[in-house]
Structures are given as C-alpha cells and as structure tokens.
Amino acid sequence: MTKRRITENGDFGGILDRLRNDPEYWGSCPDCGDEFRLCDAQLFSLSEELPEAALARIAQLKTDLKERRAELALARAPLTNARLTAVIGRWRGSTV
Helix, strand or coil: CCCCCCCCCCCCCCHHHHHHHCCCCEEECCCCCCEEEHHHCCCCCCCCCCCHHHHHHHHHHHHHHHHHHHHHHHHHHHHHHHHHHHHHHHHHHCCC
C-alpha cells in the first residue's frame, strides 16, 4: 500500500479533485442526516481561495450574528432596568 502525502500546495494526492468530480462518493448532513453527493457540495481546501458560495455564506452568518446581538441587547435592556429599579428600591428602603 502506497502512502500519499500532502504536497506543499495542499494537494491530497488528487483526493479533493476526485471527491469534487466523482458521483460515487456520498456524505451526510450532520444537522438533518440527509445524504448528498459530495460532487454536488462546495468542497474546498483551506490552501485555496474560498469559493464565492463560501464567502457569501460567511457574510450571511456575520449579518445574522449582528442582528441577533442587537435583538439580545434590546431584550436585555428591560431586565437591566428592572434590576436597577429593584436595587434602588431596596437601597432607599434600608435604614442606616
């Protein structure tokens, strides 16, 4: 058995090219378990420039994260105000 080594340019002995082009290889989604052909997926190597689809997905995830942070900040504000009101109320009611 011949061992294949990763070359300096990140080539895995043609494995990535084979997975991209051969419909015989299947994968399954870790989220829903659906199976799909790997040649239909956006496979890429980190030694290559990211494909446009990956860059678009990263941009969308960043946008979603920003929106979620803003939603959480709005949801947190009334809780913070209620806590401050409670602390001030206890402080005013205490006797020294």
